[in-house]
Amino acid sequence: MEKTILQKNFLDNLFSFYDEAFENHHGIFLDPNTSLLPTLETVSAQEASVPVGGKCASLAAQVTHVIFYLDVLEKYFLKQEVSKVDWGEIWCTVEKVTPEEWENLKDRLRQTYQRINKLFHDTDNWDDEDVIGGALAIIVHTAYHLGEIRQALCALKK
16 A cells, blocks of 8 residues: 655645755754854854865855755756766865855855745645655755854864
8 A cells, every 4th residue: 555645744844844954943953043044144254264174175165065056956856957067176166265255155055045945835746756855855965064064163163
């Protein structure tokens, strides 16, 4: 017997997890004020420019990577052609940011988050494993990098 779940139940949870990873605490998996966007508001451009550890990326690179990942997964989600993706380029090219560049990067992240959020809410057909998998991948991937950023902040804000 095939078991199914109500789409509304799935989407209510998906949207809450997505929102908590980026912006608003719901008490699902994060402590208050530890979502990605509020966390980044506590970080200066100088802190965002420091590679944490010997071969680790700067926080600016982490944020740039999250934006890049969202852009790529959005194309998969929309069934658009995705050319060969260089996942390693950002780690080699992004390090230091000026205060203006840091503010712009945070703004780009917020705009990308909001665009994907609208895409999720506007999607009528969730009966596609690529769509479901892409949405879940965005949440999991963002949570991973949020953890990396929060751990780096422990070293940066001694």
